[in-house]
Structure formats: structure tokens, C-alpha cells
Amino acid sequence: MAIQRDMGKAAAVRRTGEVPRWHHEADVVVVGFGAAGACAAIEAAEAGRDALVLERASGGGGTSALSTGQIYLGGGTPIQKACGFEDSAEEMFKYLMASCGPGADEAKIRMYCDQSVAHYDWLVRHGVPFKQSFYGEGSYTPTDDCLSYSGSELAHPYCELARPAPRGHTVQQEGIEAGSMLMRALCAATEKSGARILVDCLVQTLVLDDAGQVVGVLMKREGAEEYVHARQGVILCAGGFINNKEMVNRYAPLLRKCRFRAASDGDDGRGIRMGMGAGGAAIRMDVGCIVLPFTVPKQLIKGILVNRRGMRFINEDVYQTTVGEAALLRENGEVFLILDNDIFERPFAPAEIAAVEGSVAELEKALAMPEGSLQNTVEVYNRHAARGEDPLFRKARDYLKPLVTPPFAAIDYTTKNSLYTVFTLGGLHTLPTGQVLTPDGEVIPGLYAAGRTTSGLAAQGYSSGLSLADGTFFGRMAGRHAVGLAVPA
Amino acid sequence: MAIQRDMGKAAAVRRTGEVPRWHHEADVVVVGFGAAGACAAIEAAEAGRDALVLERASGGGGTSALSTGQIYLGGGTPIQKACGFEDSAEEMFKYLMASCGPGADEAKIRMYCDQSVAHYDWLVRHGVPFKQSFYGEGSYTPTDDCLSYSGSELAHPYCELARPAPRGHTVQQEGIEAGSMLMRALCAATEKSGARILVDCLVQTLVLDDAGQVVGVLMKREGAEEYVHARQGVILCAGGFINNKEMVNRYAPLLRKCRFRAASDGDDGRGIRMGMGAGGAAIRMDVGCIVLPFTVPKQLIKGILVNRRGMRFINEDVYQTTVGEAALLRENGEVFLILDNDIFERPFAPAEIAAVEGSVAELEKALAMPEGSLQNTVEVYNRHAARGEDPLFRKARDYLKPLVTPPFAAIDYTTKNSLYTVFTLGGLHTLPTGQVLTPDGEVIPGLYAAGRTTSGLAAQGYSSGLSLADGTFFGRMAGRHAVGLAVPA
Numbered sequence: 001m002a003i004q005r006d007m008g009k010a011a012a013v014r015r016t017g018e019v020p021r022w023h024h025e026a027d028v029v030v031v032g033f034g035a036a037g038a039c040a041a042i043e044a045a046e047a048g049r050d051a052l053v054l055e056r057a058s059g060g061g062g063t064s065a066l067s068t069g070q071i072y073l074g075g076g077t078p079i080q081k082a083c084g085f086e087d088s089a090e091e092m093f094k095y096l097m098a099s100c101g102p103g104a105d106e107a108k109i110r111m112y113c114d115q116s117v118a119h120y121d122w123l124v125r126h127g128v129p130f131k132q133s134f135y136g137e138g139s140y141t142p143t144d145d146c147l148s149y150s151g152s153e154l155a156h157p158y159c160e161l162a163r164p165a166p167r168g169h170t171v172q173q174e175g176i177e178a179g180s181m182l183m184r185a186l187c188a189a190t191e192k193s194g195a196r197i198l199v200d201c202l203v204q205t206l207v208l209d210d211a212g213q214v215v216g217v218l219m220k221r222e223g224a225e226e227y228v229h230a231r232q233g234v235i236l237c238a239g240g241f242i243n244n245k246e247m248v249n250r251y252a253p254l255l256r257k258c259r260f261r262a263a264s265d266g267d268d269g270r271g272i273r274m275g276m277g278a279g280g281a282a283i284r285m286d287v288g289c290i291v292l293p294f295t296v297p298k299q300l301i302k303g304i305l306v307n308r309r310g311m312r313f314i315n316e317d318v319y320q321t322t323v324g325e326a327a328l329l330r331e332n333g334e335v336f337l338i339l340d341n342d343i344f345e346r347p348f349a350p351a352e353i354a355a356v357e358g359s360v361a362e363l364e365k366a367l368a369m370p371e372g373s374l375q376n377t378v379e380v381y382n383r384h385a386a387r388g389e390d391p392l393f394r395k396a397r398d399y400l401k402p403l404v405t406p407p408f409a410a411i412d413y414t415t416k417n418s419l420y421t422v423f424t425l426g427g428l429h430t431l432p433t434g435q436v437l438t439p440d441g442e443v444i445p446g447l448y449a450a451g452r453t454t455s456g457l458a459a460q461g462y463s464s465g466l467s468l469a470d471g472t473f474f475g476r477m478a479g480r481h482a483v484g485l486a487v488p489a
Numbered sequence: 490m491a492i493q494r495d496m497g498k499a500a501a502v503r504r505t506g507e508v509p510r511w512h513h514e515a516d517v518v519v520v521g522f523g524a525a526g527a528c529a530a531i532e533a534a535e536a537g538r539d540a541l542v543l544e545r546a547s548g549g550g551g552t553s554a555l556s557t558g559q560i561y562l563g564g565g566t567p568i569q570k571a572c573g574f575e576d577s578a579e580e581m582f583k584y585l586m587a588s589c590g591p592g593a594d595e596a597k598i599r600m601y602c603d604q605s606v607a608h609y610d611w612l613v614r615h616g617v618p619f620k621q622s623f624y625g626e627g628s629y630t631p632t633d634d635c636l637s638y639s640g641s642e643l644a645h646p647y648c649e650l651a652r653p654a655p656r657g658h659t660v661q662q663e664g665i666e667a668g669s670m671l672m673r674a675l676c677a678a679t680e681k682s683g684a685r686i687l688v689d690c691l692v693q694t695l696v697l698d699d700a701g702q703v704v705g706v707l708m709k710r711e712g713a714e715e716y717v718h719a720r721q722g723v724i725l726c727a728g729g730f731i732n733n734k735e736m737v738n739r740y741a742p743l744l745r746k747c748r749f750r751a752a753s754d755g756d757d758g759r760g761i762r763m764g765m766g767a768g769g770a771a772i773r774m775d776v777g778c779i780v781l782p783f784t785v786p787k788q789l790i791k792g793i794l795v796n797r798r799g800m801r802f803i804n805e806d807v808y809q810t811t812v813g814e815a816a817l818l819r820e821n822g823e824v825f826l827i828l829d830n831d832i833f834e835r836p837f838a839p840a841e842i843a844a845v846e847g848s849v850a851e852l853e854k855a856l857a858m859p860e861g862s863l864q865n866t867v868e869v870y871n872r873h874a875a876r877g878e879d880p881l882f883r884k885a886r887d888y889l890k891p892l893v894t895p896p897f898a899a900i901d902y903t904t905k906n907s908l909y910t911v912f913t914l915g916g917l918h919t920l921p922t923g924q925v926l927t928p929d930g931e932v933i934p935g936l937y938a939a940g941r942t943t944s945g946l947a948a949q950g951y952s953s954g955l956s957l958a959d960g961t962f963f964g965r966m967a968g969r970h971a972v973g974l975a976v977p978a
Contacts, residue, residue, distance in 0.1 A: 249592065
């Protein structure tokens with residue numbers, strides 16, 4: 001899918017005085033046709049308003065279509081109930097407040113938890129298929145199953161702070177790219193809603209009137225500049241900025257080390273820069289979702305993750321984004337997974353074996369770790385694991401087994417040799433209504449944003465499914481608020 | 490010193506059409522009369538322009554006057570030479586590039602290193618006194634001495650990446666608040682330069698013309714609103730934002746844990762928000778300078794810093810801001826300094842003793858650390874220290890001494906019980922000329938910023954003296970560029 005590439009002057013907003021004429025008009029103009037844009041357009045169109053979606057690619061989908069199609073939902077959804085899991089909005093709230101911080105947006109988390117079951121129903125009504133089945137754990141299901149623990153719900157300290165429940169709801173489709181099915185459904189629902197869709201349009205910047213209200217956009221279409229008037233609001237749903245190297249250098253230089261960017265080409269920060277140009281504040285721009293995919297097969301969680309100095313730094317059973325954050329930000333992306341022969345299996349995701357040796361002492365030497373360091377780490381771990389305990393990091397009992405059977409192996413999870421996956425979590429500061437705020441915390445009239453163009457549910461501390469939650473739910477809220485409907489529904 | 494307090498709508502810029510009349514006029518309007526503002530005004534006034542400084546307090550000084558008066562200077566200053574230290578712009582550059590990143594601003598660092606000796610001369614010419622003497626190490630001198638190692642120059646890995654030299658130049662004054670002497674000198678030089686100074690004026694926001702050029706400011710003075718026309722530019726020198734709770738929550742929530750804010754009341758982010766309102770991008774807003782002052786007396790560096798799990802996490806001889814960053818951001822602000830009886834001394838800065846026990850095993854227990862954790866840490870440390878080595882973190886040989894003599898003590902350096910000191914390092918994105926950039930990297934005509942209102946030399950990884958370096962040097966550059974002089978001088 002080709003997209004128009006242009007890192008140019010998105011923040012250089014135009015004034016109405018500079019508009020020769022409006023080439024198009026709509027009540028609500030939605031920039032970007034991923035999950036957030038689709039849901040915003042559907043809500044506005046179903047309210048009887050003229051919604052116009054502008055997409056730079058030749059069709060809808062965006063990064064959402066490339067995702068695993070997992071949406072974080074809970075509080076007692078029909079699927080959770082059918083699979084025998086108890087959940088409540090309150091427990092979900094407690095988990096998200098504990099895991100999405102510090103700096104988590106309490107108002108968004110509260111609204112999302114309270115509305116999660118209704119949001120599930122809305123998705124189903126709009127053709128998104130979910131199978132009534134429980135898969136297990138992880139950020140994706142290789143089968144067409146639905147429910148899984150997609151965060152750190154079962155791990156310390158979260159399991160003590162909130163009653164665990166699986167809340168990852170993967171859209172029904174065989175294979176790990178269920179996002180394509182989600183977007184097939186949402187694109188169809190958008191068309192059905194009556195919203196108009198224009199593709200191959202690269203929105204350049206916003207148009208403001210003299211009072212600072214956002215009243216339209218300037219776009220490039222078939223080589224020409226065209227102005228689009230938005231009578232009730234513009235909703236920016238244009239993704240994050242991981243594919244804009246300069247912005248990453250400027251705001252989040254630590255993320256540069258991750259080799260795999262989970263994003264479509266369109267994630268070049270254009271939406272964020274447009275919003276900033278109109279006076280919006282971008283917040284938490286340093287934060288990324290950093291995935292270190294080492295937990296398949298699950299068996300491998302029985303190993304211990306150590307840094308260059310042979311020291312453990314985390315309970316290995318927390319979610320792989322929490323591990324990724326710690327490994328990259330605290331340990332400089334230089335970590336190894338230590339296994340003994342009993343638990344050894346080849347990791348599912350590409351990873352190299354750094355060393356295999358007959359003893360921990362030899363492994364320590366082969367990894368050029370300080371003498372005694374890894375040996376002491378394994379000694380302390382084993383001593384407690386033998387009693388089913390991990391007083392250092394509190395890995396769950398199921399994964400505790402002394403590492404005693406030679407040979408011992410180290411899997412290389414350094415950024416250099418393995419696939420850290422990353423996308424950005426920072427973006428425009430918005431109210432739960434999607435209204436974009438200035439650095440003073442004032443609402444910018446006529447301007448909305450949703451999805452990865454915003455700082456959303458997870459200020460940091462990601463659980464899988466939160467980006468599609470941000471996109472689908474807060475896209476809807478923005479679409480509703482822009483046309484004067486109640487928020488939440 | 491009373492200041493006008495107002496967290497209000499700094500980003501809500503005015504347009505020239507809204508200006509009833511200009512109450513004041515100047516070539517260059519400088520917002521804030523700390524080190525950056527003084528130096529900007531001096532350069533503009535000495536070029537024969539009409540420079541007007543607006544200060545919210547009743548007199549000049551700002552946070553600079555509250556500081557230790559240490560300026561990071563090098564490359565072979567007269568003081569360095571007189572004290573027998575060799576240095577070059579290149580070695581200084583290598584050190585700053587290694588320590589101020591990732592994300593360090595190479596253009597600023599390059600210019601500053603190349604101009605550092607000339608900048609020293611400029612300061613001396615403008616009445617800033619320095620004594621030709623070497624003090625030692627640290628972020629301040631309790632005496633009136635000048636030179637000290639004020640960063641991690643002597644510590645691993647920096648000592649291997651750049652030839653160490655002391656570059657902290659403390660202004661000559663007895664006591665640790667030499668910043669007051671610096672500002673006495675710079676305020677006098679400002680008056681002498683012919684710049685006009687208005688105090689008790691709270692600048693509210695910027696005034697832009699229809700083309701987006703910054704042409705003035707709106708201020709509140711004696712209860713009335715007054716507009717100030719800036720014919721050649723406005724220079725924002727209004728400090729950081731550590732005293733704006735909402736901004737800290739929004740951009741840098743991790744810094745909330747630090748109990749002591751090294752800042753005057755004026756550091757409420759007003760300058761940054763004004764710049765953002767005019768279209769400027771604020772970058773690295775998550776970063777702070779976090780000081781954990783445990784290295785006086787120096788003897789204490791022979792102890793080992795451990796986290797809640799009894800594990801070391803850093804070489805104890807790096808600079809106290811690097812230790813502070815690691816302790817707060819990686820270890821959640823929960824660290825302890827472990828000492829034996831041979832090296833025990835009471836810390837100079839307030840700190841509590843968490844436990845004193847007859848053995849490391851008992852100390853481990855008293856600190857509720859996992860069984861074996863601290864014991865193994867001390868065992869590995871001692872084994873290598875006995876050979877004069879620290880393969881884990883490479884603390885310098887001088888500080889390596891096995892911890893073997895009971896009783897053993899733990900000093901409490903948790904955020905809860907000790908004085909982590911913090912100020913913000915994020916701010917407006919500027920060129921070395923002081924010109925403020927938009928999110929697209931475009932220059933905003935008429936707008937400059939310097940000092941802690943900007944993201945400066947240290948993207949992170951602070952060394953003491955870098956803020957006064959940012960303020961004095963880039964304040965000067967902004968003043969020069971605004972009136973059309975060459976930058977650098």
C-alpha cells in the first residue's frame with residue numbers, strides 16, 4: 001500500500017484569510033483511516049452528520065491493520081463471562097492505574113473501564129467478530145481464539161493490587177495478524193455509516209480562523225492543494241511518530257536502539273505536529289511501547305534474565321513490554337536469558353544463542369561477565385527457587401525451578417542481536433472527549449485527536465490491546481463530542 | 490524576594506490586532522533577569538541597541554542567584570592553566586558528548602566547547618570574579634576557590650573516553666552560594682551596559698503579528714496590562730518548570746518524588762509555555778537533573794550503593810547527578826549506602842542511618858533484603874576490591890576497599906528519607922543562536938530563548954555548571970543574534 005511521503009511543514013498552520021476557496025466541506029473531517037479514524041467517522045455519520053475521512057494511503061487500515069488485532073477490554077464482557085472469568089470495571093481500573101503509570105491519565109482510564117462492556121457491544125454491533133474462547137497468555141493468538149492475559153495481570157505486584165482477569169480480546173481470525181480483520185470490519189462499517197472516504201490525500205496542515213478555532217485542513221491530492229472546510233471539527237487520527245527519525249531523536253532518543261518498528265509508514269508524527277501547530281501540547285513524548293518477545297514458548301519464563309553484569313533486574317513473568325522497557329531503559333538493551341538443559345527450548349521469535357557451557361562459571365566467563373557475578377545470581381536464585389520462592393523479584397511459583405542441569409545456555413537479548421519492537425506512546429494531550437489541550441490546559445476549539453496521535457491510557461507501562469482500545473474508544477468519543485452527542489455514549 | 494504568582498494562560502498568545510497601543514518599546518525585550526537574561530541584555534545593549542529586561546521579581550537574580558555559582562568552562566581557561574591542568578576544546582567536546590546524551594545537541598556542545606575560553610574572558614571582562622585556585626571535586630566549593638571536577642570526568646567510562654580535566658569554575662565567594670556573587674556581577678554589568686530594567690512585571694504572553702512573527706509581549710505591571718513592542722526580538726529567559734506541579738505531572742511525573750526543588754518560585758514553566766504558544770516545540774520535557782548528594786565526605790564513595798534487593802547498580806564515583814538519575818529512574822528512588830566501620834563517617838548532607846549491625850547478614854535482614862542478596866553483593870565486591878578491581882562497575886581504584894570491619898551501616902538514600910534535589914532540563918527547542926524552532930524544525934521569526942527555558946547542552950546526564958553555561962553563553966548568543974551580530978562572537 002503506497003503512501004504519500006512528506007515529513008514537511010505540518011505545524012505551519014494556515015489562516016482562513018489564506019484560503020482561496022473551500023474545495024470540500026463536511027461537518028466533521030477525520031484525518032487518517034485506521035481504527036481511531038474509522039470509529040470517529042462512524043459515530044459522527046450515525047448521528048446524521050456529514051463525516052469526511054481523509055487517508056494518505058490508497059485505502060483504510062493504517063497501523064491498526066498491521067496489528068495483532070487485540071483490544072484491551074474488560075469489566076465483565078460477554079466473552080469474559082462465557083469463558084468463566086470474573087471481572088469488574090473497578091478491578092480493571094485498579095490494574096490499569098497500577099500498570100499504566102506513573103503519570104497515568106486517571107480520567108481516561110476511569111471512563112474507559114466504566115464503558116468497556118458497552119464498547120465491546122458497540123464493536124460487535126459494527127461487525128467486529130470475536131470468538132467465545134480463551135486462548136491463554138500473550139499479545140496475540142496464533143489461532144482464531146479471543147481471550148488472553150495480554151498484560152502483567154498475573155505477575156507481581158499487579159496480581160496483588162487487582163484481581164487478575166484476561167482482558168486481551170483478539171478479533172476472530174486465524175493467524176497473528178487479526179488487525180486486518182478488525183480493519184476490514186471497521187472500514188465496512190464506516191462505509192455503511194454513510195461517512196465519505198477520500199484516499200490518497202495527504203493532509204498538510206490545519207486551517208484556523210482568526211479566533212484560533214480549527215475550521216478545516218489543507219490537503220494534497222493528485223498533486224494539487226485542496227482546502228477542506230470542517231463545520232464542526234477536525235479529528236486527528238494519524239498515528240504516532242516512530243517512523244520520523246528526527247522526531248525520535250528529538251523526543252525519545254533511547255528508542256532508536258530498537259530494530260523493529262511496529263508501525264505503518266504513515267506513523268511519521270504528522271498528526272501530532274499538526275496539532276502542535278494549532279497550539280496543542282504534546283506530552284509524554286519520551287515514552288514508547290518496547291516489546292522484548294522472549295516468552296514463547298512459555299517455558300522460557302523459567303529462565304532468568306540478567307544484565308551484562310550477570311545480575312537479574314526483573315521478574316521474568318511480567319509482560320514482555322514491561323520487560324522490554326526495563327531491558328532497554330535500565331539495562332541499556334544488554335540482557336541475556338539464562339537457561340539450563342531442563343528448561344531449554346528454542347525461542348519462537350528470532351534470537352541467537354550467545355553461549356552454551358557445561359557450568360555456570362564457564363557461562364559467566366563466555367559472556368565476559370565479572371567473575372562470580374552470574375554464579376552468585378544463580379546461586380541465590382536457585383536457593384530460593386528450590387523453596388518455590390523468589391524474594392528478589394517475586395516471579396510466580398509456577399515458573400520457579402532451580403537452574404542446575406548442564407549444559408547452561410544464554411540467549412542473546414541485546415538490542416544489537418535481537419528484535420526489540422517499538423512504537424511511540426506520546427502525543428497530543430487530550431481530554432477523554434478527544435478535545436486537544438494547549439500547554440495551559442485550555443481546549444482548542446474545533447480540534448480533536450485520538451489513537452496514537454495522543455497520549456492515551458498508557459502513559460507508560462503498556463499492556464497489549466491498549467492502543468486499539470485508545471483508537472477505537474476515544475476515536476468514538478471524539479466523533480461523538482464533535483457533533484454534540486453525549487460522551488460517553 | 491516576592492514574585493507575582495500566576496500559573497495562567499501563558500500560551501494564549503495575542504495578535505497585533507488585539508493590541509490597543511504599545512506602552513513600551515525596545516529593540517530587544519528580554520523576559521527574565523537571571524543569568525541568561527542578563528547576558529542576553531548585555532550583548533544587545535553593548536551593540537548599541539535598546540534592550541529592555543522585564544523581571545517578575547523585585548530584582549534580578551532568579552534561580553542563578555540561588556545556585557552554587559559554578560560554571561562549566563574548559564578547553565584551556567586561564568584558571569585551568571594556572572592550576573596546571575591541560576585541557577582542549579576537543580577533550581571537553583568528547584566528555585560532554587559522552588555524558589550529556591543520548592540525544593545530546595551536538596551543535597550546541599561543539600560551539601560551546603570551541604568558545605569556552607573566550608566565554609570565560611567575557612565573563613571576567615564583565616566583572617565576574619574567579620580565583621586562580623583548584624579546590625578538588627564537587628558541585629560547589631565551601632571556600633572561595635574556583636576549579637573543581639564537577640562531573641564524572643574521572644569516573645568510568647568517561648575517563649577512558651576523554652582526558653579528564655576539572656571544568657567547574659566557581660565564582661569567587663566564600664560559602665556555597667556563589668551564585669549570588671555571579672548575579673551581583675551580571676546585574677551590575679547589565680546596568681552598566683545601558684540596558685533598561687523593569688522589575689515587578691509579570692510577562693503574560695507573547696504578541697504575534699499576522700505573519701506569525703513575535704513582535705512583543707503583554708505584561709502585568711502594578712495591576713494593569715501593558716503591551717511592550719520588541720522591534721528585533723523577544724528573548725525568553727524565564728527558567729524551567731519544576732515549580733509547576735501540573736506541568737511536572739504531565740511531562741515528567743517521575744521527578745515528583747524528589748523532595749527538594751533547586752529553583753526559585755519563578756520556575757513555573759511560564760517561559761516555556763509562552764514559547765509553545767507562539768509555535769515553539771518543547772523537547773526532552775521528561776528529563777531532570779537529579780542530585781543525590783552522598784559524596785561528602787569523599788570517603789563515603791568507598792561504600793557501595795545498593796538497591797532494595799541488595800544489588801549494586803552503579804559505580805559510586807560517578808557524579809552525584811548520574812547517581813541520582815540511576816537511583817530515581819532505575820531503582821525507584823530506593824537505595825542504600827553500605828559502609829563498614831573503617832570507612833564510616835557521617836554524611837554532610839542530611840541523611841538517616843537505616844541500620845547498624847554486626848555482620849552483613851544481619852544488615853541484610855535489618856533492611857528486609859532477600860536472604861543472601863546483600864551478602865553475595867558484598868562478597869563479590871570484596872573479592873575484587875581486595876585486588877584493586879571492580880569489574881562490575883569499574884569504580885576507580887582509590888575508592889576500592891573491601892568492606893570487612895564490623896559494624897556495618899546502611900545510610901538511607903530513599904526518596905522518602907533523604908534529599909534528592911531536582912530541576913528540569915527540558916524546554917524549548919532552540920538553535921545555538923537561541924532561535925526557537927517549531928515542531929517541523931522551522932525558525933519562529935522574532936523569538937529567542939536561553940537557559941533553563943530551553944533544552945540545552947545536557948539532554949540528560951548533567952554535570953554541575955552546565956545550567957549556568959547554558960544561561961550565560963546561549964543567553965549571550967541570543968542577544969547577539971537578535972540584534973544581527975555574528976554568532977559566535
